[in-house]
Amino acid sequence: MFEALFSSASLEWSTPPEFYNKLNKIFRFTLDPCATAENAKCKKYFTKEQNGLAQSWKGERVFMNPPYGDEIGKWMKKAYEERILAVCLVPARTDTAWFHDYCFRANYLVFLRGRLKFEGAKTSAPFPSCLVIFYDTVLGKRRVALNEFGKVVVL
Numbered sequence: 001m002f003e004a005l006f007s008s009a010s011l012e013w014s015t016p017p018e019f020y021n022k023l024n025k026i027f028r029f030t031l032d033p034c035a036t037a038e039n040a041k042c043k044k045y046f047t048k049e050q051n052g053l054a055q056s057w058k059g060e061r062v063f064m065n066p067p068y069g070d071e072i073g074k075w076m077k078k079a080y081e082e083r084i085l086a087v088c089l090v091p092a093r094t095d096t097a098w099f100h101d102y103c104f105r106a107n108y109l110v111f112l113r114g115r116l117k118f119e120g121a122k123t124s125a126p127f128p129s130c131l132v133i134f135y136d137t138v139l140g141k142r143r144v145a146l147n148e149f150g151k152v153v154v155l
Helices: 002-006 017-027 072-081 097-101
Strands: 061-064 085-091 108-111 129-134 144-146 152-154
Touching (some): 017 061, 072 097
Antiparallel strands (some): 085 129
């Protein structure tokens, strides 16, 4: 069943619950804009049919693990342009246009050590991952920093 996770047959990589829970304790997320009913991490979420790209994220604290295919650039653009707190779990594909256009503009980039084992997978992902953190200090009056252990904290 999960063989597709390690091929181009699947664009969805479900976030490991323990990884999400650590981030959620820090950021207190309110919206998962690209989810399914089965893998949604927040009470409020948008499915593919609801098209999170077409929805407003205003006033939300967003956790986003977007589909990892050709559409990922659109999701990163949306997270960047919404001017809200958005924490994005994405593959660390530093050679791609979307990474240069949006990730390098983030307030923080956190490259994860090792490879994540996504929910339901038998082995770790075949690619490195990173957290891309956007926030607007004017609109949200939030500051984010990394502590000495590389953990993200809200100040």
